[in-house]
Amino acid sequence: MRLIGKLIIAIQKKILICIARIGLLILGIITMNRLLLDAVIKLIITAVAPFLFIWGVNTLFNTGILLTFKTWLAGFVLIHIFSHYARSTRGRYPEEYEDEDEDEDEDEDEYEDEYEDEYEDEAYEEIPDDDQMKRSRKPLKVYQGRKNRKSDHPRKDKS
Structure with a gap:
């Protein structure tokens, strides 16, 4: 009985290995077909x-x-000449610009972090209590308009 169980397990392992190899082969064929199609x-x-x-x-x-x-x-040559000159200099000489790209990204991150901190500080300022708000509100004077514009002279009834 044990011998049959070990034999079945060995056969299952062999089948799984074959299935994995077939899967990798199919994946390779698909990849090659995709490259060929491209x-x-x-x-x-x-x-x-x-x-x-x-x-x-x-x-x-x-x-x-x-x-x-x-x-x-002639069109083929013109298109390729144009595409050659249309490329950016970074595309033609990438080794010269490797350090600059990293530095620029770091500078931008620091710049953004500084302003984010400022905005967060402004956003989370303490809101005054109700008592403080009541004390700071003063009643509108008669000659003070809705938009807090003070006129020089209060309105007087003409009689």
Whole structure:
């Protein structure tokens, strides 16, 4: 009986290992397919973009450029030259800016922390008691308007 139990446990372990390996294999295939799909999409975009560029120039400026391999190649080169110069300098030379990014983030955090403390202090000022509020309120004078504007002379009835 014990031998059969050990045999069943060993078979279950082997089955679980096989299932795990198959799962990893499927995950790898899916990942490879996704990478392959991304590569195919990039290839299609790279092939179609010059045609769209030439079509856009033809449409906007009514130039009548023919869609041939030479014009496609010229559009391809123009697009890549433009994309090369359109990149920021940080994208081309990231090693020069590694220290600056960290310093800027720290400075911004300190700046935000300072102002947050000030706002919290203002927000949590003590509210005066009812007695203090009653003492601080004074009755409005006859010539004092609702908006606390004092006129120079009180209103007098003209008779």
